Amino acid sequence: MSVAAPATESAEDRPAPPVEATTARRRRSHLIVAAVALGLAAYLTHGLWAQPYTHVIAGNVGDQAFFEWVLSYGVHILRDGGDPFFTTVMNTPAGVNLAANTSITVYAVLFAPVTILAGPQVSFVAVLTLNLAGSAFAWYLFLDRWVTRNRISAAIGGLFCGFAPGFVSHANGHLNWTAGWIAPLVLWWLFKLREEGRWLRNGAILGAILGACFTIAAEGLFFTALAGGVFVVVWSLAAVTRPEARRALPTVLAGLGVTAVVAGALLAYPLYMHFAGPQTFAGTGFNQRHYAEDVAAYFSYSDRTLAALAGVGNNLAANPTEQTSFFGLPLMLLIIVAFVLLWRRADPGRRATLRALAITGGLFMLLSFGPRLRFNGNETDIPLPYALLQRLPLFDSALPLRLALVLVGVFGVVLAFAADLLLDREEVPHPGHAPFAAAFAFALIPIFPLPLLWAERAPEPKFIADGTWEKFVPDGGTISALPFAANVAADGQRWQAYTMARGGKQFRIPDGYFLGPEAGGADEKGRIGAPAHRTDWLFLRAALYGYVPEIDNWDRAQARADFQYWGIEAVFLPDEITGSESILFRSAVEISATQLLGPPERVDDVLVWRIRPGVDPIDR
Template sequence: MSVAAPAPQATEDRPAPPPVVPLLRRWRPHLVVAVIALGLALYVTHGLWRQPYTRTLGENVGDQAFFEWVLAYGVHLLRAGGDPFFTTMMNAPLGVNLAANTSITVDAILFAPLTILAGPQVTFATILTLNLAGSAFAWYLFLNRWVTRNRAAAAIGGLFCGFAPGFVSHANGHLNWTSGWIAPLVLWWLLKLTEDGRWLRNGVVLGVILGCGFTIAAEGLFFTALAGGVFVIAWSVPRAHRAQARRALPTMLAGLGVAALVAFALLAYPLYMHFAGPQTFAGTGFNQRHYAEDVAAYFSYSDRTLAAKVGLGNNLAANSTEQTSFFGMPLMILIVAAFVLLWRRADPGRRATLLALAITGGLFMVISYGPRLRILGHETDVPLPYALLQRLPLFDAALPLRFSLVLVGVFGVVLAMLADLLLDRADGPNPAHTPVAAALAFSLLPLFPLPLLTTERAPEPEFISSGHWKQYVPEGGTLTALPFATNVAADAQRWQAYTMARGGRQFRIPDGYFLGPDVGGAGEKGRIGAVPRPTDWLFLRASLYGYVPQLTNWDRATSRADFEYWGIDAVFLPAEITGSHGMLRHTAVELTATELLGAPERVDDVLVWRIRPGVDPIDR
């Protein structure tokens, strides 16, 4: 209000106050979108909900087992204490650096009551479902606040972001990457840093979000920070926003400084553990050239879409969990056409926003191609910018194809803008909008998600659930199922997770599915799982291929040394062994173990071989 405005006459009627809209009425559209998002998420994950204790994700058994273990470890932390970012419960005797893994620590602590009540299997399905629904709803709120006031347009963009092919693909086991709600939350408070007089409050909130986000989805947070920085810089350069950016710069820098201090205070120890702690490693255990996006993948369809159901699938991804772009040809054409249409109708300010979106999307698309150009499954000799980035800190631990997930947010913003234009009736209906609306529907319908595939998994042995295992392992001892836990046979890790969720005395396991250093210890190049020893391969080979070797005295001496290194007290063999694509070969493992360790004991529903000081079964 201007102080130079004339005062009203004393006899003048005061303006009527605006009508009070009931809270439920104001939130009704939001609730509708939330219910739709939750319904879609339950539809996608319903295979897990039918039998959460005996079914697992068919395309990524190992990652589900790892995250169930992390959720159970959260219960163990609350009950017995310990380090949230390092554990010796797995990979005995060396331990695992959880800060360098996707340990979702905040989720594990927050959902610990549910894990205690229903087990990590139900907690896993719950978080996965809420992540998908929450991502769609968070993007809807973000778009409704910062992009369009048309709630229907925001809902279209939000539901696309939450259930885009890349995120449904990552729902095959990745609780970290399905936490797509982190991106709009971070971007929301990044934009709020420009508010005058609130830099301290907004900076503190952003710092807390960054601190929590690091322990839920560190890689996604890194991508979000990069994309947010690129967008803000690209948005600030054009003349239309230059003056506004100059005015907001001091406030934003002050807020960013506060956010950095708060985040550093929260993350000082986990960052130290991540980069310099025990059992840390350099790079990643995955080949970055293999996990790079194919140019043709952007124009193709992923396995879990309606298009794939009618035969339009492909084999351009590294695996079914990494189908990160796969937007389809119609949507790619529509996005380009939408940019042109919106540009022609936009004022200079909106054009600057579109330009920033185009720069951000284009840059991350090129980065996703990895160090060398790949077309239709063939890697060419054409070098790309990622060849210069892949050895830099953080970039060396990222998988290039995942950078394409940034385009989900870019496309979501563009789709919301386009829908806003189509739904705008200020100037009356526009016949030209009809074909554009049809193109929008034609582009999005093939991307409608299909439910995640699930498969049977071995049930928890009574030997574990009854607690009879305690008769074979002392306090702090080591016990394992056969074969030893790996990404392709993770049952031993699952059985330990279920005991941690129940509380009480625990046991350690050798090996496990995690990321750790290669030969040489901390600081070495990363690898998947523990550095293998001969006895690992002995049992894994039997379970995967059914190979039963003729053991020699050298084999027995080597296994004796391996058991001593691990400090194993006993090993056991359940009736079934879950593998990556079905049950593994039980008989071959039993024959190998009997040849090596002698006759087993039958305890409940498992076979047990004692290994303890003074009683060496290899010599029996």
């Protein structure tokens, strides 16, 4: 299925250039676009590259800690064995269903050498940088192969898709959503399914791609499948393309059958774990009505753009990581005008493609608004179609505002089509070309991305780095930093991650930052982290709010029961602790721990409290 326009008559009459020259130009173009994409990605992440061990993405410390942990867990399972989709080294003894989280297993395995040699901090920023660059380059290759006649047009569309505001927003910590290269890769092989005589090979390759990408970005893969299906169906139903679609149908169905077999074999266990494994859950820990796109957001600018730097900001997103549309008014107008011009100049085949793009984009824009219409920061009582989908399997685990990311691909194709018009050398110059080119600049320059914001985080304590912790807990035992690991205080999870990356002896931790069932059992509503016990909440409350309660014997009895449940043999408090968005009250944590557990030991750069099972904490 080619969505590109046919060559003009004059282009057909012109002698074809030598194959060697054409190949050399193509390679040169590919290298230039790859270099530009990598340069832009490095520019966005340079704050993390400057000092990956102490710099962290500002405002999303928890997500970065989680992905550093799963990168380290990849090293752990390669060295020591284990289940890639379930573990009890975190949230012991209940464990974590990694298939129901974003376990990025493929990345964890591929980057294991980097993680071992340089640490998960470097692996994290490397994956993030390559994701951004690879997304732009993959979209460029896709547009060059299937859409445009001009590689400059493909480069414009590809760079837009790779560095669109929504994906730059997700670069604030999300290694799954910045893997925007998944969409063009899947669509490429979906289109290739129509090749006669190659249904077995193409179906097997697409199945393998789906199996690998599931662990990287299951939600993004789901959206890609939906969008690709809608586009292909609408395109196939057009009168002009219906005969072509009918001829290709047997080959495509055969290829899809092979895809289903291969993907099913690769994903049988991960899907079982995702839907029926231990510590699974329904939905997510996020409110879908809150994580729905605002209509006005499409016409606004995200925080990390030149427009925001100039003061044209907004507060229409659930958080800075979820600014998934935010194309700006000029770009939205440009897309509309470009679409109208393309439609007027298109032949029936091109109109079938444009119609499929418009329906796909319009449908996903509507679904991104969530169960109820939101406008300018306010939720109305107007129900929307997503209300009918939000409790269905898969949809119940998705956040509707992220559906807006599908429009990045739709807009990228329209921009590539429009750039083809401007760069078509066979056309007589039109007086409208100059204003149209100016409109491109006026729409795209304001959304040019700014580097990611970064902040300082607590360095790894010597107590962990030097292995001193081994004196306080045996291999496979349980020890915890204070406060216990959570999305808003993820240091304890980081210390375990760095230990796993180095190999050797390993400890377990209670709690952690992950998605799990509401009350700790299967088939319950999802939540962020483990259900809180009184003891871990005592320390987290002290860290977040500086609150030091009066500790009594009931608190100590509860702590004894909690420690026995977790199997904790020691807790420690580093000299520096990091919060997600604010300073943590370390002194309040120390006072609370001392009242509960008695005086600590000073070991290296931490305070340590030993836990002896069966003994009241204060009696130590």
